Amino acid sequence: MPIVANTFAGFRSEAIQFLADLAANNERTWFQPRRADYERLLKEPLEALCSALAVEFEVRGIPLRADPARSPFRIYRDVRFSKDKSPYKTNVGASFPWAGDGDGSVGGYFHLAPGEVFVGGGMWHPEPARLKAFRRLVDTDPARVHSVTEDPAFIDAFGHVSGDTLRRVPQGYAADHPDAALLKLKGVVFMRQLSDLDAAAPELPGRLADTIAVGLPLLRLLASLPA
Secondary structure, eight states, X not given: OOOOOOOOOOOOHHHHHHHHHHHXXXXXXXXGGGHXXXXXIXXXXXXXXXXXXXXXHHHHTOOBOOOTTTSBOOSBOOOTTOSOOOOBOSSEEEEEEBTTOSSSOEXXXXXXXXXXXEEEEEEOSOOHHHHHHHXXXXXXXXXXXXXXXXXXXXXXXXXXXXOOBOSSOOTTSOXXXXXXXXXXXXXXXXXXXXXXXXXHOTTHHHHHHHHHHHXXXXXXXXXXXXX
């Protein structure tokens, strides 16, 4: 991929305000007349961010895919099976899947909402085979898992891994297993909070790439598991 100029100029304060206003007016009659504002303030900057991240990932040798056409999430909510029929999300985000990942569960993520800006990654909603493989690894080679989840640089950037959990240790493992917390995870996630000022900075793509690079050893481990 050729190196191209970074056209990302940061998310303006008006973009955060637009999302706050959308949360208070989550209906088509409010959004449709303001669609052009959404595209100017949020959709287009997010696409530019993804384009810039593709370059940053390449420069750093990070095997994640950032694509302005495919990485951003749609603003529209899927309300088919939800009691909440609000038509729009009140945040914007983008995912950056691991290159060549079989089930697409491993990768990075960026999220922007009023008072809630973060970058993260890990393994989200994996196929059962990959989750079982992770649990086997925790049980049979815990040192390999701890070497990445307890690395000082990882802890400093993200703290400990998290994710949705089971109420009990999965069947086949002792209830008092020393790594019960890891075994109960239904996904393996790391996250770093950012500020509205970070989101407004043209340097955000580099900041995101540098942060995700700290989590790269864990991403490599998760991507190596059979899906």
